[in-house]
Structures are given as C-alpha cells and as structure tokens.
Amino acid sequence: DAGVIQSPRHEVTEMGQEVTLRCKPISGHNSLFWYRQTMMRGLELLIYFNNNVPIDDSGMPEDRFSAKMPNASFSTLKIQPSEPRDSAVYFCASSPRDTNSPLHFGNGTRLTVT
C-alpha cells in the first residue's frame, strides 16, 4: 500500500498564478479531506468528500479556492489566482469509511506564493 500520494511536494509560484495540488487517496477509501497547515492558524479543514461528493466546503477560504474529485482515485485543489497569504502546507487525507476511522495523511504540498 503506497499510502496517500500528493503532488507536487513543493510548489513555488508568483502571485496571481493558478496553482493545482493533486491527491491520490488510498484505494478503497471512501472519504477524502483537504487540510491547510500554517504556524498561525494550525490545521484547518478546507473541504471533505464522501464517495466523491463534496460534503462540507465551509472551510474553503474564498472563491479563489476550488476542489474536485472526479473519481475515487483522484482529487485536486485549485487556487486561482494565488496570493502570498495562501502560502502553507496543504495536506490530503483519506479514510476507509468516515471519521469514525483513522485518517491517513499524505506528506503534503508546501506552497510558497511570492
């Protein structure tokens, strides 16, 4: 089992550019979560999906952020246009069933927007 795979591992971009973060959950997991981690705000839940359907996106900061899960093995988080305050580590996590079972995290994408 390869675990949750995120790409890229690091992303450096200029303000105003579009950024796409990718996640491949563990095969067979039905729930997928996107989190953002910063020193100031800690770990914030952005959005989660159940069976590829977005359930709660109330944590998405603003309309510049969007997330999709076109199938059970792939999800993207897009920021357009990016801003320096979006700089953070973005984590994807998957769970076999729901949050009554443990979350398995990827190693994150460190995003720097200059």
Added chain:
Amino acid sequence: SQQGEEDPQALSIQEGENATMNCSYKTSINNLQWYRQNSGRGLVHLILIRSNEREKHSGRLRVTLDTSKKSSSLLITASRAADTASYFCATVLYNNNDMRFGAGTRLTVKP
C-alpha cells in the same frame, strides 16, 4: 475553526521520563483521535477513543477521555528520543463527519 486545544504548547523531557499531553474541546463528540507529526511529514494516527470509552492503551500510549469535563489526555511512557514530534488531538463532532484538529503540543525528548 479549531475544536480541540492542547496543553502544554511545548514539552521538553529526558529520555525515559513520561510525557503527558492534554486536550480540551467544546462540544459533544463522537470520538477523539490523537495524531503525531514529525517535521516535514504528514500526520500519523496513533489512537482513537470513542465517546463511550474512558481509557485505551496501545503499546506505550495511554489515552483517557472525560466527556463530563470535555477533556482527554495522552500519556507516553518511557519516552525515547524518537518520540520527538508534534502531537495533535482531533475531535469528530456528534452528528457530523468532519474532523477538527487542535494546535498541537511540541514534544522534545532529550537523549
């Protein structure tokens, strides 16, 4: 928004000592989970305790849950330098499926 709050924010101990971290939360929960994060890596699940449980053990880890006080503690016994990491509690709210993390406790175990 964060649901759980860990205490202390940072803890430094000698190898072999026990480490205790606390977590408080605000609303009714379905379960509470503890995770560990090494620098530059994703979080790793340690233990899950359900709202109807009071204590769980896993190896050198012991977790307690007091729903009347809305608090949990994580005890690591006989700590090792390799236990150096940040530890987070996460709560799953009753009748909800999202998981909220606290700010974490940074544990340093000195060899």
